[in-house]
Amino acid sequence: MLPLHANPLFTRLADAERILVAGAGGGFDVYSGLPLALSLLHQGRRVHLANLSFSALDGLPLDDWAAPDLAAVTPESAPHQNYFPERTLARWLREHDYPDTVYAFPQTGVLPLRAAYRALIELHGIDAVVLVDGGTDILLRGDEAGLGTPEEDLASVAALAGLDDVPTRLVVSVGFGVDAYHGVNHVQVLENMAALERDGAYLGAFSLSRATREGALYLDAVAHAQQHTADRPSIVNGSIAAAVRGSFGDVRFTERTRGSELFVNPLMSLYFAFDLPGLAARCLYLDRIEDTHLMRQVHSRIAEFRDTTVTRPPRRFPH
Template sequence: MSFEPLLMSRLKDARRVLVAGAGGGFDVYAGLPLALELREAGHEVHLASLSFSHLYGLPGEVWLEPELARITPDTASAERYFPERTLARWLRLHGLPDTVWAFGSVGVKPLRAAYRALVRHLEIDAIVLVDGGTDILMCGDEAGLGTPEEDMASLAAVAGMPEVATRLVACLGFGVDAYHGVNHSLVLENLAALDRDGGYLGAFSLTRQSRSGQLYLDAVEHARAAFPEHPSIVQGSVAAALRGEFGDVRFTDRTNGTALFVNPLMSMYFTVTVEALAARNRYLDRIERTVLMRQISTVIEEFRDELPAQRPPRQFPH
């Protein structure tokens, strides 16, 4: 009997895998353990991120296409907050391939064009979108959606790329999005529905004992030291859970006034297929023609205004 996660089984025949942070900022760090495990298994792995940094001041030579920049440890930028470059510098410290591709924070049409350009350039045959948290799993009718704009731009962009045969989603940080109003009973309800649809690939744990877990902790600490004034709440919470901490763990002043619930579920990956997740989203078709990120926000607001009712939050019964 094999207990290999289905996510890894689906990627077994992929030669070149793109692991991409779906929601911007430090989401790409949630994909780092997967990238390390895939590389150890013999795959060629590339990292990418929808960037929150101001990319337009970057030198011309970094641009492969509009909204797609190749970031290395030496990329010149006036931006202090630059998670992609920070990750590239960490990769170099560990002797790993140190390019992190950065997508502009734009609407679906230009973002899909950038994804297609990167897929062609690198000859990618599998994409794993990674969400730090689980708000990418929201369908749109829930009482709280978290911060959906970037996640939905990435999901819609990749969902419209049938030329890539294997397209998966992995979420790390279950419970973190309560900080942004997500009810996690509804997350579980959505996962059950995806399972009925054949799109849920199960869950598995990142462990501190694994090499990828140890390197992840090191990368998160390296990023925290680079941005002490703005550490990632999501990755900090996952790292705390991975260290075995529990409850209202304090690792940044950014969470003052909010009671955190760090627990072992935060260090688990929940995995689904892009096709099934996109099919269950109730407004994804409406953002197909967006060019700007703010247009996605407007579409989501309009959709929610039309709903006769939202699914109310539910408490865990135990």
């Protein structure tokens, strides 16, 4: 039993020497894991970053591919592309003298994604993986009132759930509340977290603070990304960063949110941590996407599951 001052997430990583921090859901998800990666780097660990990518990876030269469906993105990659979060992060990392390769997975089904993860794990001798979701839809099991955008997140969970030879596999969620704009009922998120606690798969929560070195660097990285991806900045990380700065309510940081009302609040800066196999075991449709090769198969299998599922009615916060 851990003492109160110990953090269960970092305790689970205490014996890991080579750690992969990976964005689960595409876009800028890898940024949501940046403070964790930096903290581990500052402890002297070997840390690698990866992301399920929404970027146009098909145009990368052959030399940029470390393995099938595994691109090694550097600050010099695809200079003609405006939207390339992995390259933007690689450039920020180089500016701050950190290792500056960010691996990227194209959008595929579970089987090729698992093979790409295995290749990356073998390439660097990874002994722990932290899968990070900017948002909370990775915590939904399938019978909720709304699932948000689960396809990429759960493909990533399924891919890693099949890699039993990796000693430590964890899931971290940050940005509580941002998925309300994709139909997620966050009372049901809390209900799922309680069930994961009963299963022994919930590893607690902690806040990202701007008073920490990693918190300050995260704010700098998000501002850098907003500057260099002005047409499509990350709403999720922009919201998290605003919460870390102490902003509240309908905060404006991009024209992409015009016409919607945001609710930035301190809960968005909380990291919730989970055991990945325990989380995967609660997903009601993970077996249906297990043998997929294409992301459109993941979409259709989840849609088929939803067509035959009685969903839990949404609930309002009682206070």
